[in-house]
Amino acid sequence: MSSNKKVLEVKNLAIDFHTYAGTVKAIRDVSFDLHQGETLAIVGESGSGKTVTTKTIMGLLANNAEVIGGTVELHGKNILKMNDRELQDVRGKNIAEIFQDPMTSLDPTMKIGRQVAEPLMIHQKISKEKAQKRALEMLKLVGIKDAEKRINDYPHQFSGGMRQRIVIAIALICNPEILIADEPTTALDVTIQAQILDLMKELQAKISTSIIFITHDLGVVASMADRVAVMYAGKIVEYGSVDEIFYNPQHPYTWGLLNSMPTLDTAKGELEPIPGTPPDLLDPPVGDAFAARNPYAMKIDEELEPPFFKVSPSHYAATWLLHPDAPAVEPPAEIQRRWKIYQDTFQIDSADLRVGE
Structure with missing residues (x-):
């Protein structure tokens, strides 16, 4: 259940990418806000600017990206002005991300228990033993069967759906205020997709995390979102509640989608x-x-x-x-x-x- 409390505010964001072919105007004056406990879906075709927007929020823009204007405010502090140390503090602790492909998000050489526990040791400075105990609790919470035995397994020993659950456990272990989910179910089959989406909703209800959900799948949006922002060519062209976007759409691009x-x-x-x-x-x-x-x-x-x-x-x-x-x-x-x-x-x-x- 969302509240009126704003946890994030993006204002007039503009981002260019400098390439050999010229300057790409990737994000062109994007503004939106996010409230506590709500799910905001950002939808649009590939290349519309969805992922670039969220990478900006995480402070993970590529070296050839340049912020031309705008602000990304977390509790009144502009993320775009933070140095590397401040950004490391924010990532995982305040804002966490679930990426599209869980296999590339996990370290193949590290046991999953250690990977889930690591954010706690970094951000909350707790002992390895306590962090491992919390990691085990989180693995159980996200539905890893026989978690006590499997905590010492490596990523390749799990199925795609289980790996995505592990990635969610890593993202949520520090109870972040904001969770960015960038096409988190694209690589999974429909049954596992539904399980992962249900899991995210269940965990959100427990810890009041706000979610920014990036997708091109409008079916997922209907089941997950409170509000929707429709992006096209680096701009938001329509936004409203999920009912307004699905049943009273106004922009011809939304009609087309x-x-x-x-x-x-x-x-x-x-x-x-x-x-x-x-x-x-x-x-x-x-x-x-x-x-x-x-x-x-x-x-x-x-x-x-x-x-x-x-x-x-x-x-x-x-x-x-x-x-x-x-x-x-x-x-x-x-x-x-x-x-x-x-x-x-x-x-x-x-x-x-x-x-x-």
């Missing part, structure tokens, strides 16, 4: 991919970056970048379609179906489904 997502109602062959490819951020387009792929694009989309329009106190979308002077458009049938569910569930007048301010 939802329209290409299989549901129980989807007939065979009905999925529609978003046409075209994301823009080259070596030379970002003028206006709305999604215009070239947007069947509803207007002339203004090629000339001016849209601001955020308010849909509700918690829901904003950056699309000129929400301007009071924009023509009414008929979105895909799947989006209209979702709007109808939203309208019936929340007893809203159909005229209020799309509101620009």
Whole structure:
């Protein structure tokens, strides 16, 4: 259950990558906040800037990255201004991350008990014996069977799902305030995926950790998130509660993502991919970056970048379609179906489904 207490605030973040081909404008004015105990999902296609955003929060940007502007504030302290020692203190203790591939996150030469215990010895300065005892408790908590026997095993002796549980144990051993989960279930089969997601929700409820969940899988978002930020070409283009994004989406890019997502109602062959490819951020387009792929694009989309329009106190979308002077458009049938569910569930007048301010 989330509270109103902000634990993290990202403001106007802009990041460039200097490459042989030129300067890539990877993150372009991204802002969001995170509240205690909530799960914020950041969704979008590959290359939209999801992982770069979270690497910035962890202070793990590549050497060719340059922060052009903005702040990342943890309890009022700007992470971007911290030195290496301060960042080491924050990582693991305040903010921890679960990466996509558990095998590359674990040291193949070190027993898993030692790997789980290590953050405690570093951040809380407790003895090896006490840390091992806590590590055993955490391994049991994340569902490692026969943990007493297996605490001295090496990573290669575990299945992919078990390795991901071990990575979660390492991330949560110091009870961090923020957990970043970057596509944590991509490499796992569907059954194990569901188990890992249930485990994360269960552990979150116990220790009130806030989660930033990075994914391109909207099905996972529906089951995990409280709020959703939709990213495209280095920018957030829509954000709102999980119900608002799934059932009252406003940005044509969000429409495209939802329209290409299989549901129980989807007939065979009905999925529609978003046409075209994301823009080259070596030379970002003028206006709305999604215009070239947007069947509803207007002339203004090629000339001016849209601001955020308010849909509700918690829901904003950056699309000129929400301007009071924009023509009414008929979105895909799947989006209209979702709007109808939203309208019936929340007893809203159909005229209020799309509101620009």
